[in-house]
Amino acid sequence: MIYDPNNIFARILRKEIPANVVYEDDFALAFYDLYPKAPVHALVIPKGEYISFYDFSEKASPEFMKGFYKAVQKTIDILDVKDQGFRVLSNHGQNGGQEVPHFHLHILGGRLLGKLVQPA
Ligand code: 5GP
DSSP: OOOOTTSHHHHHHTTSSOOOEEEEOSSEEEEEOSSOSSSEEEEEEESSOOOSHHHHHHHSOHHHHHHHHHHHHHHHHHHTOTTTOEEEEOOOHHHHTOOSSSOOEEEEESSOOOOSSOOO
């Protein structure tokens, strides 16, 4: 699969589309999900052309991964969800339910989230 440079998150990174930014640095941009599934729902995306969790894991350098995960941690601090608890998840591909083909982590919190998936 080839990275689509016109996916919605690439356009948000290029500031072509507005986003409600939580945190930004050289490695990542974090912003609120437009259709929140919890009282707190933010997305953290790397500043690089990575399609999915697997793509990022395969291609990103250790230094970039470290910077990205530090940015995730800073976002969690800003969202102030650490003490009450939160969920981090990433959807990969069709069965994972991935809609936007630019790697992103969801950070969800602000209420009891319940079970992650329905029984098989
Ligand atoms: P996925 O299903 O790919 O894991 O998650 C994509 C997420 O992006 C969804 O939760 C959806 O609500 C969110 N989303 C889709 N379009 C936009 C947008 O234009 N702006 C923002 N902030 N979020 C979006």
